[in-house]
Amino acid sequence: MKTKLYTSALVALTLAGGALLQSMAIAEETNPIIAERQAVMKALKDGMGSLGGMAKGSIEFNDTQAQAALDLMKNATANIAATFETNALSQTSESAPAIWENWSDFVAKADDLDFALEGWDVTSLDALRAGMGNVGATCSACHKAYRIKKN
Numbered sequence: 001m002k003t004k005l006y007t008s009a010l011v012a013l014t015l016a017g018g019a020l021l022q023s024m025a026i027a028e029e030t031n032p033i034i035a036e037r038q039a040v041m042k043a044l045k046d047g048m049g050s051l052g053g054m055a056k057g058s059i060e061f062n063d064t065q066a067q068a069a070l071d072l073m074k075n076a077t078a079n080i081a082a083t084f085e086t087n088a089l090s091q092t093s094e095s096a097p098a099i100w101e102n103w104s105d106f107v108a109k110a111d112d113l114d115f116a117l118e119g120w121d122v123t124s125l126d127a128l129r130a131g132m133g134n135v136g137a138t139c140s141a142c143h144k145a146y147r148i149k150k151n
């Protein structure tokens with residue numbers, strides 16, 4: 001009787017452990033191809049976060065920092081096509097399969113972002129504010145077509 005109880009407790013523990021491991025795998029992307037493209041997107045978010053903060057006034061405008069954020073975004077954008085090229089999906093990936101059915105349109109949308117970034121003058125707060133919407137619109141245009149928000 002004692003052994004039986006012990007065994008079922010062990011089974012329950014093992015099951016709980018397995019479930020925990022599984023939920024960790026869902027939260028953390030393990031496919032390096034997908035992790036890399038998500039890192040590119042996170043760099044865009046970080047750059048946009050700094051510049052957006054300056055535009056709103058929650059971060060003090062600083063032209064060196066603004067230029068660094070813009071450069072970060074330009075470098076990330078240059079890597080969009082290469083990091084999305086492989087058709088791979090996972091539970092954490094928010095990529096829509098339509099990306100690989102409309103690859104040239106997807107790349108064109110990355111080029112639109114690149115073009116908007118090239119034209120973005122962040123040397124003054126007024127210029128930074130003036131270009132913000134233009135850049136943000138290119139993020140949204142691609143997300144609307146090719147990103148499936150999961151949470």
Ligand code: HEC
Binds near residue numbers: 039
């Ligand atoms: C050419 C298309 C395209 C453009 C342009 C684009 N994105 Fe994305 N973005 C995607 C796709 C597709 C995903 C889903 C990636 C995945 O999870 O596989 C994504 C995901 C993201 C994520 C979530 C990343 C994560 O950790 O899962 C953020 C944040 C993001 N984008 C921010 C931005 C910002 C900010 C811009 C503009 C400055 C931008 N994106 C421009 C296609 C694009």
